[in-house]
Amino acid sequence: AQKITQTQPGMFVQEKEAVTLDCTYDTSDQSYGLFWYKQPSSGEMIFLIYQGSYDEQNATEGRYSLNFQKARKSANLVISASQLGDSAMYFCAMRLLYGNNRLAFGKGNQVVVIP
Amino acid sequence: DTGVSQDPRHKITKRGQNVTFRCDPISEHNRLYWYRQTLGQGPEFLTYFQNEAQLEKSRLLSDRFSAERPKGSFSTLEIQRTEQGDSAMYLCASSEGAGGETQYFGPGTRLLVL
Numbered sequence A: 001a002q003k004i005t006q007t008q009p010g011m012f013v014q015e016k017e018a019v020t021l022d023c024t025y026d027t028s029d030q031s032y033g034l035f036w037y038k039q040p041s042s043g044e045m046i047f048l049i050y051q052g053s054y055d056e057q058n059a060t061e062g063r064y065s066l067n068f069q070k071a072r073k074s075a076n077l078v079i080s081a082s083q084l085g086d087s088a089m090y091f092c093a094m095r096l097l098y099g100n101n102r103l104a105f106g107k108g109n110q111v112v113v114i115p
Numbered sequence B: 001d002t003g004v005s006q007d008p009r010h011k012i013t014k015r016g017q018n019v020t021f022r023c024d025p026i027s028e029h030n031r032l033y034w035y036r037q038t039l040g041q042g043p044e045f046l047t048y049f050q051n052e053a054q055l056e057k058s059r060l061l062s063d064r065f066s067a068e069r070p071k072g073s074f075s076t077l078e079i080q081r082t083e084q085g086d087s088a089m090y091l092c093a094s095s096e097g098a099g100g101e102t103q104y105f106g107p108g109t110r111l112l113v114l
Helices: none
Strands: A003-005 A011-014 A019-021 A024-026 A032-039 A046-052 A064-069 A074-079 A088-096 A109-114 B005-007 B010-013 B019-024 B031-037 B044-050 B053-057 B065-068 B075-079 B088-095 B109-113
Touching (some): A024 A074, A046 A074, A074 A088, B010 B019, B019 B088, B031 B075, B044 B065
Antiparallel strands (some): A032 A088, B031 B044, B031 B088, B065 B075, B088 B109
């Protein structure tokens, strides 16, 4: 079974600074996808970025980039130039590309951006 | 193109009552998922439909839970004889068919069982 680990305590980050959120995963499968979602206090899960296990380049999406280190089984999210609206919970998730279709989520990282 | 919608957004019920939630996926998405999220945790998978067929069910989905997607469009999740432990956020997501890896989530239904 897939397992996602997010262990950082809540983080305060200064507006306009970058923040890195750690995510490690565990699977014996070779074909999988890694996702990051943002969940503001309203509750909706907002998709941010996707990285496939066979993608050779790190994914980027605007201010979001994913630092994918396959050998270390880590998929850290980097948010550049933090904005007040980035304050939220951030969840790392994984899905096997073949077989089941369920997303396995970590427990999340709390980020608070301060002016 | 509208996103995933869920109704109701909030539900308060008494223990023992039945509740039903509805999810409308993004149009043209043939895959639909239900997840449950309790306080301080990430979402946990409950069940998955491809078109009208329910293809996967988690062990979390006890006999009191049933989900349907009768015409391959909207889906309902019913909880019978609710218990206080059912209090959670119920999230619905949808994705395209093969090749569409990303699941897009709705706003969720917050359930409180008193």
